[in-house]
Amino acid sequence: MGNRIVFATGNKDKMKEIRMILADLGVEIVSMKEAGIDIDIVEDGSTFEENATIKAKAIARLTDDIVLADDSGLEIDYLNKEPGIYSARYEGTDTPYSIKNNKILERLKGVPDERRTARFVCAIAAVFPDGTAETVRGTIEGIIGHESAGENGFGYDPIFYLPEYGCTTGQLEPDKKNELSHRGVALRAIRPIIERKLG
Numbered sequence: 001m002g003n004r005i006v007f008a009t010g011n012k013d014k015m016k017e018i019r020m021i022l023a024d025l026g027v028e029i030v031s032m033k034e035a036g037i038d039i040d041i042v043e044d045g046s047t048f049e050e051n052a053t054i055k056a057k058a059i060a061r062l063t064d065d066i067v068l069a070d071d072s073g074l075e076i077d078y079l080n081k082e083p084g085i086y087s088a089r090y091e092g093t094d095t096p097y098s099i100k101n102n103k104i105l106e107r108l109k110g111v112p113d114e115r116r117t118a119r120f121v122c123a124i125a126a127v128f129p130d131g132t133a134e135t136v137r138g139t140i141e142g143i144i145g146h147e148s149a150g151e152n153g154f155g156y157d158p159i160f161y162l163p164e165y166g167c168t169t170g171q172l173e174p175d176k177k178n179e180l181s182h183r184g185v186a187l188r189a190i191r192p193i194i195e196r197k198l199g
Contacts, residue, residue, distance in 0.1 A: 004028035005194070006035045008055045008069035013154045014183070018068075021178050021187045025194065027066075037062055048073065048085060048123035049135045060127035066194060072122035072182060074156045076144055078108060078115050087156070101148050101159045108144055113163075116143040120160060120169075122182035124190045134193050138185025142169070153177065 005027050007018055015031050022029055032038070041058045045051040048071040055069035073087030083090035083104075091100045108116055119142065125135045145161035150170025157170035162180070169177055178184045 004030060005066045005068055006030055006032060006037065006059060006063055008032055008041075008059050008067060014070075017178055017181070017183055018187065020174070021184055022191065025191070025198075027194075027198065032059065035063060035065070043071065045071075046085070048121055049125065049137065051085060052123045052125035053127075053133060053135060056125040056127040056133065064129050066129065066197065067127045068124060068190065070122055070124045070183065070186065072120065074118060074120055074160065076104065076108075076116075076118040078111055078117075079104075097155050098148070101156060104144060104156075104159060105147065113143055118142060118144050118160065120156070120182040122186040124186045126190055126193060128197050134190070136186050136189035136193070138182045138187070138189060140169070140180055140182045140185065
């Protein structure tokens with residue numbers, strides 16, 4: 001059994017969050033790149049869970065380590081849960097998030113707060129060297145703000161407003177964000193499953 005975890009992402013911000021949350025597992029956590037894995041994976045699932053599993057299984061075929069993959073996105077109720085599983089590809093893969101965020105704000109112009117409900121969803125799949133796979137889901141509920149705010153997050157964080165904290169996830173301190181975020185919730189849910197396997 002591999003004594004490290006390969007996380008299927010090239011996203012440095014994500015790796016930072018993951019390392020902070022799983023820091024005391026006592027296992028080395030490496031990105032795909034650090035593990036020397038470079039493959040293109042077609043995520044053609046219809047749910048976050050399916051896409052995370054597709055990614056994890058594709059990488060698990062190339063390594064003996066534990067593989068974790070996540071698929072996450074933003075669901076906006078007013079927009080029929082768009083961008084959903086297409087969050088990273090919304091308005092084009094290479095489009096900066098500042099433009100994506102402005103586009104969403106534009107589409108919600110004049111929509112009252114009670115109809116701006118949204119959530120971040122994160123599904124994490126773990127594939128173990130023995131071939132077993134598990135998935136968990138984490139969510140955080142909020143609303144889409146009326147403007148972008150905050151430099152701390154990435155992606156859609158500056159427009160995702162948490163009424164009970166009076167700020168966007170882009171304005172939260174990193175520790176607080178890890179505690180509340182959809183990825184934090186999902187990583188904490190997958191943790192005991194990994195611990196059992198590491199046993």
